[in-house]
Amino acid sequence: MNTLFDKIWDSHVVNSIEDGPQQLYIDRLYCHEVTSPQAFEGLRERGIKCFRPSQVFCMPDHNTPTHDQDKEIENEVSRTQVETLRKNAEEFGLTHYGMMDPSNGIIHVVGPEKGLSLPGMTIVCGDSHTSTHGAMGAVAFGIGTSEVEMALASQCILQQKPKSMRISIEGKLGEDVTPKDVALYLMQQITTSGATGYFIEYSGSVVREMTMEGRLTLCNLSIEMGARGGFVAPDETTFEYLKGREYAPKGEAWDKAVEYWRTLRSGDDAVFDKEILFKAEDIAPMITYGTNPGMGTAIDGTIPQESEIPAEGLESFRKSLEYMGFRAGDRMIGKKVDYVFLGACTNGRIEDFRAFASVVRGRKKNPDIVAWLVPGSWAVAKQIREEGLDKILEEAGFEIRQPGCSACLAMNDDKIPAGKYSVSTSNRNFQGRQGPGSRTLLASPLTAAAAAVTGVVTDPRTLLQ
Structure with a gap:
């Protein structure tokens, strides 16, 4: 059939x-x-x-x-x-x-x-x-x-x-x-x-x-x-x-x-x-460390060693780490973050805002973090208000922006400055994707929220337990 x-x-x-x-x-x-x-x-x-x-x-x-x-x-x-x-x-x-x-x-x-x-x-x-x-x-x-x-x-x-x-x-x-x-x-x-x-x-x-x-x-x-x-x-x-x-x-x-x-x-x-078959129990909260979306690791894991990288991918692996300012074997937890972006066609829906709010509720945005929270549509923005999520986010020090693709790509005013690290819920982490010289770590809304309140890459499970 x-x-x-x-x-x-x-x-x-x-x-x-x-x-x-x-x-x-x-x-x-x-x-x-x-x-x-x-x-x-x-x-x-x-x-x-x-x-x-x-x-x-x-x-x-x-x-x-x-x-x-x-x-x-x-x-x-x-x-x-x-x-x-x-x-x-x-x-x-x-x-x-x-x-x-x-x-x-x-x-x-x-x-x-x-x-x-x-x-x-x-x-x-x-x-x-x-x-x-x-x-x-x-x-x-x-x-x-x-x-x-x-x-x-x-x-x-x-x-x-x-x-x-x-x-x-x-x-x-x-x-x-x-x-x-x-x-x-x-x-x-x-x-x-x-x-x-x-x-x-x-x-x-x-x-x-x-x-x-x-x-x-x-x-x-x-x-x-x-x-x-x-x-x-x-x-x-x-x-x-x-x-x-x-x-x-x-x-x-x-x-x-x-x-x-x-x-x-x-x-x-x-x-x-x-x-292809995968087992759910093998999947943990993830974060990327490189310059394509496949260069990721469990958030409580480490960047691979060169010996773990296939020979044909070694040169791009080295270039990627050089661009990101990371080293093979580094732990991701504790890495400094400058920007947090919640939004894009990947994670700009109401459930994503609910998830983000569940982490920041009762906490405050880290003063060193610039956070852009961008609904995927005016309908999502309306629902955020109707559910009172805007109040939770505002009390934690966050501002909700107007709908658009925003910092997913450097095509509008929402650009990450060169050299700065962004934990982003968007879909791509290519060199310069969020702005010339920007460094993007792709993650879920929960992980983005954890970084927004701590100022560093943080396992969201430690804040939600």
Whole structure:
């Protein structure tokens, strides 16, 4: 029997080119301000309209400031890109959620929370972390700007079908081990190229027990393992999350949709191109020490010795440690931290703010720490206030900023200065990712919160016990 990936992909194939790519129908196209301008210009030059404008949703997120969004954006490049997206959406008749719109936020946070991303869909965006939407039981992946133009013009793109991989995680996670830790552990184990050429289906008891927000975090990081994307088969958790959301089906249409969604699973005899099994008890709170997301260790562990690194990776390992100012064999606990960032499409949801607040409640932000707490959407910001989390965070000395991609990437004002260390809940720790010369340690919201109150890398379990 086919895998779920085969079922969804094959049902969306319009045409196949012999010894070439397939023409794949796209159910939902998301556009943000960075990768779409040339695509719209291409349509304009060819005199083409959008084929199915109702399937396209636009919002700025990468370049938006996280303060004073009611004022004109100071940075000219950012201002131009944000304004260009608004004009393009208006010209081509597309739904656009601009800054200060209650529906605005990071596109990979807003899509699921509005019920725009649904099981069985094919979803694309000119952004690699489109894999996030796979948590809904969709085949979702990032595309290039030329493919954005293709999707706008025809609601289809040309794609080679990836191979299928199933990653199963069985057992019971230890206390205070989060989905972010699971993802960082997977990357440490299979490396950042271990899933290249594959689409991952996540399964096993650990994944089944994850909340929808946890699954969104896990799928978000699929691309960091080299995968084309990653997804989780829809189940009762999915249906409960989606019911009543703005764009989810209603009434009789809901019942029919759920009936169909229940069929979206890999058969017991489905054959994957590759299968990997992990044990939950092997996973601890994680933190990265290097310059790719796979260079991580258990928080109470040490940076590997050179003898533990494969010969082909030794040079990059040495360069990475030199950049980070670390040494092989160093313990991570106690390392000085300058900045803490809670947010991004990886960990900017309400559960992430709840987790952060659970650590800082009754404590104070370390005076040496600069902390940026950035909700993934205005809806998350509203829920933070409704649950009183803002009061807990403010009493501890933290300020909540306005929604946006923020310090995930150095494309807006929220940049980490050169040489400074940032414990970040985002998805990438490449050289200069958070600002030229910045040094990024990827971690969960719990670990970020522990660093924010102590000023150093701290095992969050020691504060939560």
